[in-house]
Amino acid sequence: MATVSKNRKAALEKFDSNKAYNLEEASALLKEITSTKFDSTVDLAVRLGVDPRKANQMVRGVVTLPHGTGKDVKVLALVTPDKEAEAKEAGADFVGLEEYIDKIKGGWTDVDVIVTMPSVMGKIGPLGRILGPRGLMPNPKTGTVTMDVAKAVADVKGGKIDFKVDRYGIVHAGVGKVSFTADKIKENAEELLKTLIRMKPTAAKGTYVKSITLSSTMSPGISIDAKTIS
Numbered sequence: 001m002a003t004v005s006k007n008r009k010a011a012l013e014k015f016d017s018n019k020a021y022n023l024e025e026a027s028a029l030l031k032e033i034t035s036t037k038f039d040s041t042v043d044l045a046v047r048l049g050v051d052p053r054k055a056n057q058m059v060r061g062v063v064t065l066p067h068g069t070g071k072d073v074k075v076l077a078l079v080t081p082d083k084e085a086e087a088k089e090a091g092a093d094f095v096g097l098e099e100y101i102d103k104i105k106g107g108w109t110d111v112d113v114i115v116t117m118p119s120v121m122g123k124i125g126p127l128g129r130i131l132g133p134r135g136l137m138p139n140p141k142t143g144t145v146t147m148d149v150a151k152a153v154a155d156v157k158g159g160k161i162d163f164k165v166d167r168y169g170i171v172h173a174g175v176g177k178v179s180f181t182a183d184k185i186k187e188n189a190e191e192l193l194k195t196l197i198r199m200k201p202t203a204a205k206g207t208y209v210k211s212i213t214l215s216s217t218m219s220p221g222i223s224i225d226a227k228t229i230s
Contacts, residue, residue, distance in 0.1 A: 011035065011220055020225035023193075026214045027185040031178055033219050039070070040178040040217035044189050046171045046196060047211040049204055056203040059171065060164040062142050063195040067184040068159030070177030071112075075153055076100060078116040078124060078138075083149050087115070090153035101127065109134055115144045115152045163192070169210075171196060178216050189214065193229045 011033035015021075021029065034040050050057040076094040077087035078101070087095045094100060094111065097120065104127050114131065116124055116138045124131075124138065131137040138144040142162040146152050163173045175188040193212070200208050212224035 008220065015220075015222060017220065017223075020223040022228040023186050023189055023214075023224055024182070026222045026224055027189070028182040029222055030185065030214055030216055030219065031182055033222075034178045034216045036178075036216070036218055038217075040219070041071075041174045042176045042178060042180070042185050042189075043215050043217075044171075044173050044175045044192060045213045045215070045221070046193065046209060048165055048169050048171065048196070049207045049210050050165060050169050050201060052165050052167055052169060054203065057201045058165065059196065059199055059201065060141065060162075061195060061199055062160055062162045063192050064155060065159040065161065065175060065188040065191055067176060067180060067188050069161060069174055070180060071174070073112045073156055074110070075156055076111040076114045077149055077153060078114060078120055079149055080117065080120065083117065086150045087153055090150040091157045092153045097123070104130055109136060111136065113144065113156045114138050115146075115149060115156065117147055117149065118145055121145060161192075163196075185214075190229070197229065 014033050015029050030042065048059060050059055052058055074093045075091070077092040078097055079087055079095065080097065084095050092115070101123060109130065114136050121138070128137055143152055143155065161173060163171050165171050173192055175192055176185050197209065209226040209229070212226055212229070213221040214224055215221040
């Protein structure tokens, strides 16, 4: 039988694990039950009533969190020389093309997001086996392949995240840090949930949002009442 740590036991005593809370209550509770010495990431897990194996039930998109992610996102802009100044001014941490393609081929992937242009994708395509498994491959659907490089960089730096339902029908996303106020955690989570609800595939039948769980790094999960989200 697994041993429950002292911190986890104390956290479990502060809320009812069998109860579904509204988002406001859960956001406040999460701050109370998190005891890590570092600034934990706040995670939202939403189980959807979709079959991701069917193309017409795939849920994937982007959302800009009103209060950002709380994370210093490192952005690489793979662009032609005429776009380099634009990318740097927008806040890209690394800017260039051939030299960074060579670095990636050598195994370097020390970035969180890669932004590029349609005309450059031919050179980036062969990097898919390196970037794909790490979730770094630029994609027009997430706004990371665009001619408006400055906007793409600024959006990512400002709290834009992309999400995709996994093979079990669950969307996992980081929606802030425990150091955020409860209101900011609530509003970020709400923005993602409302986006998911708007994206409900017409082919999805029955209950769409099956369960919602809010947690932080190493904390127990708090159930959210899906009926309180509109």
